[in-house]
Amino acid sequence: MLSKRILVIMFLVAFSILMVGCIPLIPPINNVAPVISSTADTTATAFMEYTYDVNATDDNGDALLYSLTTKPANMTIDLATGEIEWIPNATQVGDHDVVVEVTDGFLSTTQSFTITVSERTPMEIIVDSPLTFTVDEPYWFTVDMIAHDDIGKFVEAHFEVPESTEGVDISGSIEVAVGSDLVFLLEGYEFQTEEFTMEDATASFRGTFDEVGTYSTTIEVKTTDGTLLCSKDIDIVVVEQAVAEQLVVTQNSGQNDINRAAGHPYIDWTIDGSCIDFEFVNPTTVSYAFDYRVDREVGTVNSWSSIIIGGGELAGEEIGPSYNIVNVSAGSPQTVHVCVEEEVWVGLRLGGENDWYLDWIKFEVQ
Numbered sequence: 477m478l479s480k481r482i483l484v485i486m487f488l489v490a491f492s493i494l495m496v497g498c499i500p501l502i503p504p505i506n507n508v509a510p511v512i513s514s515t516a517d518t519t520a521t522a523f524m525e526y527t528y529d530v531n532a533t534d535d536n537g538d539a540l541l542y543s544l545t546t547k548p549a550n551m552t553i554d555l556a557t558g559e560i561e562w563i564p565n566a567t568q569v570g571d572h573d574v575v576v577e578v579t580d581g582f583l584s585t586t587q588s589f590t591i592t593v594s595e596r597t598p599m600e601i602i603v604d605s606p607l608t609f610t611v612d613e614p615y616w617f618t619v620d621m622i623a624h625d626d627i628g629k630f631v632e633a634h635f636e637v638p639e640s641t642e643g644v645d646i647s648g649s650i651e652v653a654v655g656s657d658l659v660f661l662l663e664g665y666e667f668q669t670e671e672f673t674m675e676d677a678t679a680s681f682r683g684t685f686d687e688v689g690t691y692s693t694t695i696e697v698k699t700t701d702g703t704l705l706c707s708k709d710i711d712i713v714v715v716e717q718a719v720a721e722q723l724v725v726t727q728n729s730g731q732n733d734i735n736r737a738a739g740h741p742y743i744d745w746t747i748d749g750s751c752i753d754f755e756f757v758n759p760t761t762v763s764y765a766f767d768y769r770v771d772r773e774v775g776t777v778n779s780w781s782s783i784i785i786g787g788g789e790l791a792g793e794e795i796g797p798s799y800n801i802v803n804v805s806a807g808s809p810q811t812v813h814v815c816v817e818e819e820v821w822v823g824l825r826l827g828g829e830n831d832w833y834l835d836w837i838k839f840e841v842q
Contacts, residue, residue: 502744509583510534512576516589522564522596530558530576538580545586547574563752564593597624599674601695601708607683608713614684616653619695621677621706629674630700633658637665638691638712645818646712646840648685656680673701723816728836732824741766741804742823744835750841751815754822758804767799769823770814816841 512533530553532540542558544551551562553572556576576587602620607696609615621633622682636644652660657677674697685691691714696707736742741764744755756766788838799821804810814820816839822838 497753501562501647501829506536507522507538507580508535509585510538510540510578511579512581512585512587515589516587518591518593520564520591520593521564522569522593524563524596524625526560526562526564526591529562530560530578532558532578532585536578536580538582540798541579541581543579544589545577546573548572548574548591553698558675560761567627569595570594571611599624599626599697599706601706603695603708603710606690606711606713607716608687609683610715610717611688611753612681612684613717616680616682619679619681619708620672621679621697623674623676626705628674628703630671631674631697631705632669632671632700633660633695633697634666634668635660635693635695635710637662638668638693640689640691644689646678646685646691646714647682647687650681650683651681653680659740666706670708674705683712685712689716709800721841722746723750723752723820723839724842726840727836731834732837735824743824744821744840745822747839750817751813752839754802754812754814756802756804756810757808757813758808763803763805764824766802766804766810766822766824768802768812768814768820769799770816770820772816 510532512528512530512532516528517526520526534540543555544553548562548564548568551560553560553576555811572591572593574589574591577584600622602622604617607615607617610648615781629740631744640646647762656679658669658672658679660669660679691712694707694709697705698706732742739759741758741760743766744757745754754768759763788831802810819835819838819842821838821841
């Protein structure tokens with residue numbers, strides 16, 4: 477009798493499978509819907525990976541399945557773990573609605589949020605360019621790498637030995653300063669860093685070059701898989717050493733040397749580029765006056781302003797507006813420092829009316 481009942485039950489089960497196509501799922505008693513406990517990051521950057529690990533729990537201990545019912549193109553979710561991955565492209569800058577659904581097979585729950593995608597700010601390299609060097613003189617320059625949205629990436633940086641447009645390699649040396657954030661080592665014809673984690677960094681270099689010319693190179697920063705993140709063209713201009721401007725004597729009658737030998741008032745001077753120090757010396761027992769004029773400037777106003785110069789280079793000009801007076805007492809030298817753009821005249825004023833210049837000495841910048 478019992479075997480007949482078992483056969484009847486088996487028949488009914490088989491019949492149900494044939495009619496329905498599967499064994500019907502019966503929800504557990506007191507089943508509750510899953511609960512999502514995590515919060516989504518609602519910001520993303522174009523070309524940068526976006527991830528969100530959806531965390532959900534089920535009081536009944538049921539296995540959970542995750543899905544996206546609303547999503548932007550190319551966004552994916554792991555059905556078993558709930559991890560969302562997405563790399564938005566340039567056309568996806570803006571707002572995107574996302575709806576996550578989690579189900580235990582009977583009941584489900586959803587989470588909705590909006591992701592705002594902003595444009596990517598790529599890393600940049602900043603360096604003064606063109607860099608101007610003087611032949612055989614060392615010169616420091618810095619290369620700044622600003623990470624921006626590429627911070628944290630594993631990268632390397634390199635640049636080739638600078639060369640001219642004719643393909644001539646720059647001759648001299650380039651070295652990296654101690655204490656730089658990055659160390660570039662010369663390997664063959666290329667300066668190369670080891671792999672590093674991208675962050676704001678500065679490398680200081682010192683270059684000393686032997687030949688005049690314009691030389692170029694390009695600094696590149698790439699990820700370890702070879703993706704170019706940023707590059708910067710650099711021009712190095714090497715010039716001849718500049719000839720410093722120098723005051724030289726262009727007019728001297730020799731009277732100053734005669735005065736010195738005879739114990740009369742005279743002038744000493746020391747030249748430093750376009751500047752000069754005059755020492756007005758009076759070895760006599762009476763006072764004398766010396767005069768100087770820089771770049772034909774207007775001199776010191778004095779009581780002889782209306783007197784006309786009777787002789788010498790400035791004959792016919794008024795005294796006062798034409799020069800600066802240095803009164804020198806007996807045995808008390810006076811020193812004057814002047815810098816000029818073109819020329820300076822200096823002389824000793826003699827004569828009963830103090831209007832005749834015994835000796836003018838002219839210095840010009842060359």
